[in-house]
Amino acid sequence: MPAFVGAIDQGTSTSRFLIFDDQGRIVTSHQVEFEQHYPNPGWVEHDPYDLIDSAKTCIEHAVRKFEDLGNDVSQIKAIGITNQRETAVVWDRHTGKPLGPAIVWSDSRTAETVKQLSEKSDKGIDAIKDICGLPLRTYFSGVKLRWMLDHNPHVQAAHDEGRLLFGTVDSWLIYNLTGGSKNGGLHVTDVTNASRTMLMDIHSLKWSQDVLSFFGFNPDILPRIVSSSEVYGNIHEGSLSGVPIAGCLGDQQAALVGQKCFQAGDAKNTYGTGCFMLFNTGDEPVISKNGLLTTVGYQFGTNKPAYALEGSxxxxxxxxxxxxxxxxxxxxxxxxxxxxxxxxxxxxxxxxxxxxxxxxxxxxxxxxxxxxxxxxxxxxxxxxxxxxxxxxxxxxxxxxxxxxxxxxxxxxxxxxxxxxxxxxxxxxxxxxxxxxxxxPQMRETTGLGSAIAAGFAVGIWQDFEQLQNINSEDxxxxxxxxxxxxxxxxxxxxxxxxxxxxxxxxxx
Known part of the structure; x- marks a missing residue:
């Protein structure tokens, strides 16, 4: 029986679920647009429930179409997740309920927070850049979390009482898909998403205690860091109950994989809600002198990570x-x-x-x-x-x-x-x-990238050479x-x- 891989692509304005065959071709998909919230000038928010509910809706509709084509759900061997990055979500570890709206990556309310943090160091906005590869900017989720703690008493209380869980959108999705608070939902994030929080040491790929102290965060709020391609856990309910979640990449890193930019010097640009160019720099991080970001491109299992320079x-x-x-x-x-x-x-x-x-x-x-x-x-x-x-x-x-x-x-x-x-x-x-x-003819490279990562983890593909013919025509x-x-x-x-x-x- 042919094997297939699914991919949740949870973006800034839409969620979609795509099903790929072992040649990287889209078999079917479903997409849902969800509401954007702009409560003040420069503020951009999402309802965290919209993110997970729209993803689940897309899964159910796409699986129904898949079966209508004469396929069996048992042929879907794994799913990958790719997501809008830097968007910050906080929830209660006991109830699983969000403690406020998700603050979206493009939100700029944290300008004053950035100013205050930069004044803590002689290096200003580059205070922690040597550790995390990123300047202090409104863009990244670490400063969004600091803003929440300073302005939302429910978040601060949960932090002080040990009830707070923090994550980017991938963490929120995986937590809920694997069971949530009632059924042992997993609290994890992959290295690409972790590299966008400002909280991970870009060299060791671990949470940095120095940076956590700089921001004033307790480490127990953070997800466990995993690679971009491994089996994290199984979906708890729905049409894909029991199917492993085995790939996870921030959307721009997923596009890097989907465009097969596996060699140092390869680059891609994705034109979505925002626009993001990534340049593969190999297995060593390059700290930019020209206003770019240093990020993790991908890591498959226990292999060395690939790093990238990014312009956003x-x-x-x-x-x-x-x-x-x-x-x-x-x-x-x-x-x-x-x-x-x-x-x-x-x-x-x-x-x-x-x-x-x-x-x-x-x-x-x-x-x-x-x-x-x-x-x-x-x-x-x-x-x-x-x-x-x-x-x-x-x-x-x-x-x-x-x-x-x-x-x-x-x-x-x-x-x-x-x-x-x-x-x-x-x-x-x-x-x-x-x-x-x-x-390329097929432009759903973010979904393809996360599907490739999941497919590698469950053995559908074993090496990059097998991917050479994927999405290579026309x-x-x-x-x-x-x-x-x-x-x-x-x-x-x-x-x-x-x-x-x-x-x-x-x-x-």
């Missing part, structure tokens, strides 16, 4: 949602391509989509969304095109930083994610980068079509627009 963009696909939901310029996400294709350029308009600040390589929490260069000639078509270009310009800034840190300029960029469905956007990206952009290569002179002029305009976005946020 807070807003990519969510800018298209902004056009749809806030400005009512479009009815569906795909409409942005129709508008943007109707004009040959933006007529000098730039849209810096810094809704909650700018991430790498700028790292400006005080930046806010800014549209520059509008005239009476400007139309919604120009703004739609400028929205697509925003992610492409920020990707260029990250690539320049990555080339400087690595010393080996990238020749081709592998891409995936929802925005890559737009041929126009990917052509703009190749034009702005000045290098080829390589898009790639589209976008090549640059503008001159270097035109490219330089466009980038100069973008840099001027970015400068004008600085300083708008009131950190208090």
């Amino acid at each position: 963009i807070a807003v990519a696909g969510s800018s298209i949602q902004f056009l749809r939901d806030n400005l009512k310029m479009i009815k569906t996400a795909s409409d942005v391509n129709t508008l943007a294709s109707a004009v040959k350029d933006t007529a000098g308009v730039y849209f810096v989509t810094a809704f909650t600040g700018l991430f790498a390589p700028y790292w400006r929490d005080d930046a806010r969304g800014t549209i520059c260069g509008m005239t009476q000639f400007t139309t919604r078509e120009h703004i739609a095109r400028a929205t697509l270009e925003a992610s492409c310009y920020q990707t260029k800034a990250i690539l320049d930083a990555m080339n400087a840190d690595s010393g080996r300029p990238l020749k081709t960029l592998k891409v995936d994610g929802g925005m890559t469905n737009s041929d126009l956007c990917m052509q703009i990206q190749a034009d702005i980068l000045g290098i080829n952009v390589d898009r 790639h589209t290569i976008f090549t640059p079509k503008i001159s270097q002179e035109e490219r330089n002029a466009k980038i100069k305009g973008w840099e001027q627009a970015v400068e004008r976005s600085f300083g708008w946020a009131n950190s208090s």
Whole structure:
């Protein structure tokens, strides 16, 4: 009987469950969009129950479709999990109930917390960077937890009384899927997600007592750190009851695996709610001198980990949602391509989509969304095109930083994610980068990556050589079509627009 692997892909705006065959092909899937909460400017929250309930719903619907295709659920040998990273969840170890909303990775309420923490060290925002590979920024879940302790008395009381459990979204999902508080749910996280908390020593792959003391956290609140590919436990109930959960990766690291970036020097860029470029640096961490992040790329079982440099963009696909939901310029996400294709350029308009600040390589929490260069000639078509270009310009800034840190300029960029469905956007990206952009036919590489990790753990695949033919056909290569002179002029305009976005946020 053919073997299959499932993958929960729990993202920032949707949850989905995908089922892959042993050739890495999607057999079926189901997706659910869930509510985003914005209680204050710069705040982004999720209901933790929405995260687990939407994942369970997707599993049940996808399994039903799988069986309707003539398959048997017993053929699903394992599932992997991939998730939005840095989003912080806290719950009570006795009841299993959340102690507040999940604070999402893009939330910027912790600006003052970051300021206070950076003042504790002569190194400022780099106070613990040598240990964890990350600067003190609003992005990471450690500062979100510190904010919760300072502002939510229920969280503080649970911490003081030994009832608090903390985790990123992977921990919350695995805890609930393996039984929760009533049935011995597991409290674990993999090395890739742990590397985004600021609390793990990037060298030893263990929680750092020095960093925990710096933040003021008790170690008993933390999940156990595991590899990205091993059997953690079995699903407790539902259609997949008894099926092992055997792979776990933060979504961007999962895409690195799904794009088969297994060699030092390989890189990929994922265009989802945000946009994230990862560059495989091999089995030693590289601390960036150009505003990038040092992270764990993946670790399969007891093998050495692969590390990566990462550049993160807070807003990519969510800018298209902004056009749809806030400005009512479009009815569906795909409409942005129709508008943007109707004009040959933006007529000098730039849209810096810094809704909650700018991430790498700028790292400006005080930046806010800014549209520059509008005239009476400007139309919604120009703004739609400028929205697509925003992610492409920020990707260029990250690539320049990555080339400087690595010393080996990238020749081709592998891409995936929802925005890559737009041929126009990917052509703009190749034009702005000045290098080829390589898009695979199947763009669900985050789900594929976690499925690969789970498949390795249960023996469906034994080595990376077996993966060479997976998702390797019908790639589209976008090549640059503008001159270097035109490219330089466009980038100069973008840099001027970015400068004008600085300083708008009131950190208090």
